[in-house]
Amino acid sequence: MLLVxxxxxxxxxxxxxxxxxxxxxxxxxxxxxxxxxxxxxxAFILVVGMSAVGAxxxxxxxxxxxxxxxxxAMKSA
Numbered sequence: 001m002l003l004v005x006x007x008x009x010x011x012x013x014x015x016x017x018x019x020x021x022x023x024x025x026x027x028x029x030x031x032x033x034x035x036x037x038x039x040x041x042x043a044f045i046l047v048v049g050m051s052a053v054g055a056x057x058x059x060x061x062x063x064x065x066x067x068x069x070x071x072x073a074m075k076s077a
Contacts, residue, residue, distance in 0.1 A: 012038070
């Protein structure tokens with residue numbers, strides 16, 4: 001897993017930070033997608049990840065609220 005993370009990091013760093021210094025007709029440019037995807041892909045991953053975290057916190061808050069209401073109902077009954 002660490003090897004995959006290191007490979008992705010090196011690939012992305014090369015793509016986003018080094019390839020802009022090469023001319024567009026360089027053969028190195030053929031190994032990478034268009035540069036606008038260097039921003040779009042991480043932005044999409046960030047939005048999906050934050051949505052997942054928000055959904056998780058929301059579901060936990062709803063479950064805790066139900067537990068508290070059930071506990072309060074048992075206490076008052």
